[in-house]
Structure formats: C-alpha cells, structure tokens
Amino acid sequence: MSLWEYANPAKFMALSARILPALAITSSCLLLIGLLWGFFFTPADYKQGSTVKIIFLHVPTALMAINAWLMMLAASLIWLIRRHHVSALAAKAAAPIGITMTLIAIATGAIWGKPMWGTYWAWDPRLTSFMILLVFYFGYLALWEAIEDKDTAADLTSILCIVGSVFALLSRYAVNFWSQGLHQGASLSLDKEQHVDNAFYFPLLVCIAGMVLLFVTLVLIRTRTEIRLRRLLTLRLRNS
Amino acid sequence: MWSLILRDIRLALRSGGGFVLTLAFFLIVIMIVPFGVGADLGLLSRIAPGILWIGALLSCLLSLDRIFQLDWEDGTLEALATSPIPLSGIATAKATAHWLTTGLPITLASLPLGYLLNLNHNSYFLLLTSLAIGTPALSFIGTFGAALTVGVKRGGLLLSLLILPLYIPTLMLGAQSMSVGTNNPIELLALIAAISFMCIALLPFACAIALRANLK
Amino acid sequence: MLLKIKNLDCRRGNKLIIANVSFNLKSGECLILKGPNGSGKTTLLRYIAGLSTNNLLNDNIAYSGHLDGVKSTLTVQENLKFWSGIYNTNNMTNVIKTLKLNDFQNRIAGELSAGQKRRLGLARMLITNAKIWLMDEPTVSLDKTTTTLISEIITQHCKEGGAAIISTHVNLNLPSSKVLDISEFKPEIDKEFDPFLEGIF
Numbered sequence: 001m002s003l004w005e006y007a008n009p010a011k012f013m014a015l016s017a018r019i020l021p022a023l024a025i026t027s028s029c030l031l032l033i034g035l036l037w038g039f040f041f042t043p044a045d046y047k048q049g050s051t052v053k054i055i056f057l058h059v060p061t062a063l064m065a066i067n068a069w070l071m072m073l074a075a076s077l078i079w080l081i082r083r084h085h086v087s088a089l090a091a092k093a094a095a096p097i098g099i100t101m102t103l104i105a106i107a108t109g110a111i112w113g114k115p116m117w118g119t120y121w122a123w124d125p126r127l128t129s130f131m132i133l134l135v136f137y138f139g140y141l142a143l144w145e146a147i148e149d150k151d152t153a154a155d156l157t158s159i160l161c162i163v164g165s166v167f168a169l170l171s172r173y174a175v176n177f178w179s180q181g182l183h184q185g186a187s188l189s190l191d192k193e194q195h196v197d198n199a200f201y202f203p204l205l206v207c208i209a210g211m212v213l214l215f216v217t218l219v220l221i222r223t224r225t226e227i228r229l230r231r232l233l234t235l236r237l238r239n240s
Numbered sequence: 241m242w243s244l245i246l247r248d249i250r251l252a253l254r255s256g257g258g259f260v261l262t263l264a265f266f267l268i269v270i271m272i273v274p275f276g277v278g279a280d281l282g283l284l285s286r287i288a289p290g291i292l293w294i295g296a297l298l299s300c301l302l303s304l305d306r307i308f309q310l311d312w313e314d315g316t317l318e319a320l321a322t323s324p325i326p327l328s329g330i331a332t333a334k335a336t337a338h339w340l341t342t343g344l345p346i347t348l349a350s351l352p353l354g355y356l357l358n359l360n361h362n363s364y365f366l367l368l369t370s371l372a373i374g375t376p377a378l379s380f381i382g383t384f385g386a387a388l389t390v391g392v393k394r395g396g397l398l399l400s401l402l403i404l405p406l407y408i409p410t411l412m413l414g415a416q417s418m419s420v421g422t423n424n425p426i427e428l429l430a431l432i433a434a435i436s437f438m439c440i441a442l443l444p445f446a447c448a449i450a451l452r453a454n455l456k
Numbered sequence: 457m458l459l460k461i462k463n464l465d466c467r468r469g470n471k472l473i474i475a476n477v478s479f480n481l482k483s484g485e486c487l488i489l490k491g492p493n494g495s496g497k498t499t500l501l502r503y504i505a506g507l508s509t510n511n512l513l514n515d516n517i518a519y520s521g522h523l524d525g526v527k528s529t530l531t532v533q534e535n536l537k538f539w540s541g542i543y544n545t546n547n548m549t550n551v552i553k554t555l556k557l558n559d560f561q562n563r564i565a566g567e568l569s570a571g572q573k574r575r576l577g578l579a580r581m582l583i584t585n586a587k588i589w590l591m592d593e594p595t596v597s598l599d600k601t602t603t604t605l606i607s608e609i610i611t612q613h614c615k616e617g618g619a620a621i622i623s624t625h626v627n628l629n630l631p632s633s634k635v636l637d638i639s640e641f642k643p644e645i646d647k648e649f650d651p652f653l654e655g656i657f
Contacts, residue, residue, distance in 0.1 A: 008651060008654075009651050009652050009654075010651075010654050080449070085651055085652070132405060132408060135401075135404075135405045136405050138401065139401050139402045139405060142398055142401055142402070143388065143389075143398065143402060146389070146392050146395070146398050147391065147392065151456075152391070152453050152454060152456060155449065155450075155452075155453035156388050156450055156453050156454070159388070159446050159449045159450055159453075160388060160402065162446070163384060163406070163443070163446050164405070164406065166438075167405065167406045167408070167409060168405075170409040170435065171405075171408050171409050171412075173409075174408070174409040174412040174413055174431075175412065177412065177413060177416055177428060177431075178412040178413075178415075178416050227652065230652050231652040231653065234650055234652045234653055235653070237471060238471070238650075238653075242541070243538050243540075243541025243542050244538075244542065246538075246541075247527075247530070247534075247538045250530065250534070251527065251529060251530065254529045254530075313523075314523055314524065314525065314526060314527065314528065315521055315522070315523025315524055315525040315526075315577075316525050316526070316527060318507065318519070318521055318523070318525065319519070319520075319525035319580065320542075321506075321507060322505045322506055322507065322517060322518070322519040323542050323543065323584075324515065324542070324543065324544075325542060455507050455508075456507070456508045
C-alpha cells in the first residue's frame, strides 16, 4: 500500500483523524519547551543583548515560510500530474499558514532590527525576498478565490505556483544585484550563518522541530476543513 | 501561426485596439512623475531608470487582459483551440503580437521620454537595449497571466496582482543595468536576456495548461 | 468510418453528465443530437471537439459552438482570410459564394446582422476543409431563409463525403440523418463516482 492511497479523501480523513491529536500535542510541547528554554534559560549574548532571543521565533517561522511554499509546489505538481484532489486542497490549505509564517518572520525581523540596527525595515536582500514571497502567496490565494469551478481553480493555481516558484527563485538572486546598487557597502544582514552560540543551538533546533510539526498539524486541520467544504459543495450541486 | 500574429496586430491597430492607448498611458505616467516628486533635474536624473522601467511595466499591463479576453467573448478562442495550432503555439503567437504592438513601441517611445526625465546621456543606449531585451519577458509573462484569468470577469486587477510579482526580476535587473553606478551592465543585460529566453521557451506551455483548464 | 465512440463517459467538473455513450459516424451521415436542455449535448460535442480533454480525438474536426467566432472589427474577407491561413486552405472565394456573402465581403463584421454573422461563422467550417462538423444549435434565432441555407450547406457537405453531428431543437430536413437521444444516457445516481462523496466523514 503506497502513500498514494491517501489521495482518496475518505482515507485521508480517516488517517488524519487518527494522527492529528498526537501531532498537535507533540508540536505544542516542542514549541513550548523550545521557546521557554530559549527565552528564559539561555544567557544573553554578549554582543547583542537579550533581543537576539527573538531568533527563536524568527528563524523557525522564516524557514517555514519558505517550506510552506515548497510544500505547495510539490502538492501542485502532484495535482497536475496525478490529479489527486487531496493534494490540490492541501496546497490551498497551506497558503494562509505560509502567509502567517511570512508575516511573523517579517515582524520578528523588524523587532530584532530596531534595537540592533536602529530601523524596523531595510531593503536588504533577505528581508526583501520575504516581502516578495508574501506577494506571491497573496496572488496564489486571490486566484483560488476568483475562480468558481474548483477543479479549474486547482489547475490554474497549480500552474501559477509552479511558474511563481521559478520567478521567486529568480527574484532571490536578482535582489542581490539590485541591492548592491542602492546600498554602497553597509548591509544589514540578519544573517543566520552568523555564529550561533552552542547554548542557542539546541533550543533553536527544538523550536524549528516544533514549528515544522505545527505546520503539519495546521495543514492537516485546514485540509480536512477544505475537504468537508468540498463535499458540502458536491452534495449541494448533486441535489440541485 | 503567422496568420494569428498578423491578425492580432491588425486588431490592435484598428480603432479600439489599444495601440495608441498604451503609448498615451506611458506618456502620462512619465509625465506625472515630476508632478509628484518635483522638477529637480538631479533627482529626476537619478530615478529616471526606475521610473521608465516601471512606466513600461504598467503600460504593458494595460493591454494584457485583451490578449485572450476578446477572443474568449466572441468564441474565437474556442475556434482556435479546435484548430490545428496547439495551444502553446497560440500563446506564443499572441505574446509575440503583444510585444510587437506594445513592448516594441514602448521601447522606442522611452527615448524621448527619458529626455523628459533628464536621463543621463550615457544611459540612452542601455535604456534602449535593456527595454528591448526585457519587454519580451514582460509580454510572455503577461500572456501567462492573461491565460490564467481569461475566465474571470473584470479580471484586470487580479491579473496585475498575479503578474507584477513575476515582473520583479526583470524590473530589478533592467533598472539596475541603466543606473549610473553600475560597473557591469553587460552582465545584467545578459541576465535579462536569459530570463526573456526562458520565458519565451517555457511559458507558452504553462499558458497551454492554463488555457486548457479554462476551456474545459 | 469516420468516428467511433464506445462507452464514453462525459463529466463536467466532477459530475457525470452522460454515461456509456456509443455510436458510429460514417461518412455522409448526419447525427442529430436530441434531448432537453442540460442533458449533455453540448458536453458531448465539446468532448469530441477536443475542448474538454487533453487529447484530440480526430484532427479532421471543425467545431461551431453557441458563439459565432467572428471578430467584429475585421471585415468579412479579413476574418475568412485569417482562417484560411490557420488551416492552410485556399477555397475562400468558393466559400463566400456558397454562403452568399459576396455583397458583404468588405463590410466590417460588426455591422452584419445576426443571420449574416452566423453565415460567416459557418463559412469558417467550410474553410477548414474538415470532414466532421460538430455544430451546437446552429440555427437558433435565425429566420427561415437562413435556416434553409444552412440545411442545404450541411446536406451538401455530407454528400461530398463529410459528416456532421448536430445538436438542435429544429427540424433541419437533413437526408440520411440518424437521431441520438442524449437523455437515454443519463447516468444512474448510484453509479456516479465522486471522490468526495464516498466514505464516512
């Protein structure tokens, strides 16, 4: 029995109902532990003070913002190639979660930036890329909402996601050329490759793990809702 | 396929076809910039590359929803879809016609408009080249957006929301290649060309998927 | 034998509209599709035309739907010259004569009456040189003269070895025509498969 079996909505509902409670609890615990550990039980960094601890929220959400889009890309490809409805609905379900992650990433980045570099926002490559990703998400959802027939909407948003992914990647690199021109030199890089203390490393890992599981939990919940909505729609059309 | 390109050009040039409208819009957008930011020639000179590119983008946007919408409304798109030409060929033909009636005229019109914005003398050649190489990408990306939204009534705003993010790489590279401080314009022009070629080669297939979904 | 359809199911979205349709279309035959509105005539025609699937059934097909397929800012001649270019044929002058469009050749299509526009749309079918014509209600809202003209043209097309599948409510007086009642192929409710309806949610 392959994973494809769960492309059937009924089977998916059955499986997800079974694993959802465990997932929800695990992800909450991991996140809680990770955040508490990171915020309260790590020493303040000698260079950056306590505000750097926002990293425990910033890094996981930033990672998930990108991974959400990648998941949507995979789901879109599966829909176009194998026509599994659960895939299409999962992609649709993941989008608002991706938007939220992106917004939190940008906001926490701003909170980090103000005390560090004196400004909430700067047009540096990384932040700008996240802003661009945000608009891609908006476009994706807008298209879903604009098309009446749900299967057509699934087709169109899937191809948009695929094309968008290519251009999002292009933007990521074009931004480097662009920002060289504007900021001669001084770049506010909220670099994650910056030396991260060992003391930070493990709570960070826990937070990331927790965030990933949280993402999966939320996507499952929202996909279940989408499936129910779709069933409702089908029943309504059938009886008309 | 040539028949389709020629027909679309003819349609664009007829009254109500949008050819003159696009150029007029380009002119107006450029014209209102000094009204908004002041007529300081130094400032205008610095922002001219970006403004010219953004004006070109917006003017291209204007004529995009016509690409498939008009044919959709009078049944010609369905007739074309059942013809020997594959959907990707139809998309390519329409994008080419769009470029010839929008991108190309905009590229040429940018020269006098650049003068209005006090564009740096050395940048004119780069202006022409970057627009000439970059506008095909704009047309092909726009055609993709039009294919996505062809079934949506009053889909112009949605179309803009969908494709402006896709325009970002070309815009960034294009404006940057013309800026005074750039050391390596040729490299940037090569990148713009690469993006355009990729759009021309691959997007028609994406358009075909979108059109087929909408025609079902 | 021009077209063989066997056990075809047609869906619109996820909804099964017609099930198990089978028929053969020989050259020279006219198949009339009858059935109430919404029974699936358009769906079937569009399927055969290749509009709702990813593969073309037969590339010798010309489709005429509810809309005319006429560009209103081009002249009659420009409209037809365009289609000649697409299909790579050169029978335009004959077609114009057959459909009695000679007087309007250089008139902008937007100025034509509804009947004249429909004739222009029909002219496209002739220009394609396709063997199989698929027509969805070709004579709706047309007067008697035009309807007769269209019947004659379809008859002539079939006589010359072509075939046609036509959905219509009007009696077109076409010789050698079979009738297919689409409502016979309505699927039984419990045979419908929809992935969202099965199982307990």
